Amino acid sequence: MSQSPPETGASSPRLSLWNLASGFLIIGLMGFGGIAQSAQYVMVEQRKWLSAKDFVELFGVCAVLPGGNILNASVMLGDRNHGPLGSLVCLASLLLAPLGLLLVIALVYDRYAYLPDVQAAITGGGSVAAGLIFGTAARLAKGVNPTIASALAGVATFVLVGVLRAPIWAVIVTIAPLSVLWAIYGGRRA
Amino acid sequence: MSGVVWVLFSTFSTVALFAIGGPSALIPEFHRQIVTNLHLMTDEGFIHSVVLSQLAPGPNMLFISFIGWQVAGLAGLLASTIAILGPTSVLAFVAGRFLEGRKDVTWIKAVKTSLSPIVVGLTVSSGLVTARAADHDVVGIALTIGAAAFMVAYKRNPLWVIAAGAAIGILAYRLGWMAVG
Numbered sequence: 001m002s003q004s005p006p007e008t009g010a011s012s013p014r015l016s017l018w019n020l021a022s023g024f025l026i027i028g029l030m031g032f033g034g035i036a037q038s039a040q041y042v043m044v045e046q047r048k049w050l051s052a053k054d055f056v057e058l059f060g061v062c063a064v065l066p067g068g069n070i071l072n073a074s075v076m077l078g079d080r081n082h083g084p085l086g087s088l089v090c091l092a093s094l095l096l097a098p099l100g101l102l103l104v105i106a107l108v109y110d111r112y113a114y115l116p117d118v119q120a121a122i123t124g125g126g127s128v129a130a131g132l133i134f135g136t137a138a139r140l141a142k143g144v145n146p147t148i149a150s151a152l153a154g155v156a157t158f159v160l161v162g163v164l165r166a167p168i169w170a171v172i173v174t175i176a177p178l179s180v181l182w183a184i185y186g187g188r189r190a
Numbered sequence: 191m192s193g194v195v196w197v198l199f200s201t202f203s204t205v206a207l208f209a210i211g212g213p214s215a216l217i218p219e220f221h222r223q224i225v226t227n228l229h230l231m232t233d234e235g236f237i238h239s240v241v242l243s244q245l246a247p248g249p250n251m252l253f254i255s256f257i258g259w260q261v262a263g264l265a266g267l268l269a270s271t272i273a274i275l276g277p278t279s280v281l282a283f284v285a286g287r288f289l290e291g292r293k294d295v296t297w298i299k300a301v302k303t304s305l306s307p308i309v310v311g312l313t314v315s316s317g318l319v320t321a322r323a324a325d326h327d328v329v330g331i332a333l334t335i336g337a338a339a340f341m342v343a344y345k346r347n348p349l350w351v352i353a354a355g356a357a358i359g360i361l362a363y364r365l366g367w368m369a370v371g
Contacts, residue, residue, distance in 0.1 A: 028247060029248075095271070099255060106259045109238070117364075123237075125241040131333065131336060132341050133217070161218045161219075168208045179307070180301055182304065
């Protein structure tokens with residue numbers, strides 16, 4: 001669709017390892033309750049590592065690959081600028097602060113989990129977390145093409161995984177390829 | 191590596207390769223493995239991991255790190271984190287090099303379009319599995335429905351909703367509307 005100018009990726013100036021490491025450290029630290037916004041803010045607006053269009057493209061690719069989007073993005077951006085070392089540094093910087101805080105939370109939890117108020121708070125939080133996941137599903141559903149094929153794929157996945165508790169690989173090797181084939185040969189081209 | 195740490199590592203590194211749609215789509219699979227098949231955790235411990243890992247910033251995948259910690263301490267945390275990140279990071283590295291300079295992304299759009307209803311199906315399943323493990327009474331079900339409605343209606347940071355749920359949980363317990371433990 002959109003014609004991009006004939007630029008090669010390699011010619012763009014390299015970002016310094018320090019710039020990447022400190023940027024990913026901040027992305028990790030700021031990502032309370034969802035990391036996509038903090039990634040967009042640091043990468044596009046604050047540090048100008050990527051244009052808004054490049055950011056969308058990068059995250060589009062990462063969303064198709066297995067694994068967390070931002071984790072995959074850190075590996076790719078690191079490699080583009082500094083090879084495998086860059087990937088390792090970006091991934092480690094991204095994880096450093098969240099893993100440290102997670103450990104603190106775990107230690108506090110281990111110490112106070114026996115208190116009934118703490119139990120009650122976490123139980124309430126768990127019920128809310130379930131609702132937030134349903135809400136996320138509803139939001140995601142708005143972005144799906146309303147075709148019979150996608151309705152079938154969605155319902156079949158839910159029945160297999162949610163109701164029958166089938167393993168996820170069973171869905172990935174059956175419904176996913178059928179769905180992709182349908183998109184290419186059956187339905188309109190996206 | 192002790193037995194249980196190896197079990198965590200091998201289980202999570204396999205699941206990682208099927209991890210489309212992120213961790214909130216994967217809860218049924220993790221619950222199936224950890225609670226149902228391997229009996230490494232109870233429903234309660236699993237839900238506590240879901241909630242507490244939300245309190246830390248950063249990638250949601252850290253939920254798996256927290257489970258590793260709960261099951262086998264620091265060794266479990268490290269093994270789980272490496273297992274969930276390792277295979278997918280290698281894949282991302284290879285894919286990134288392969289796609290470098292290729293700006294034609296129509297096939298990516300096609301794959302994304304066809305995977306999106308599957309991700310929705312997985313996420314609804316996650317909601318169901320989480321609700322079944324978390325909701326023991328009317329208060330729990332009401333909180334789940336309320337949070338879902340809130341998420342659909344407003345675009346706020348989910349942390350505030352979890353904080354509100356925690357506060358309501360304490361209140362319901364103090365008023366004797368909700369049992370604990």
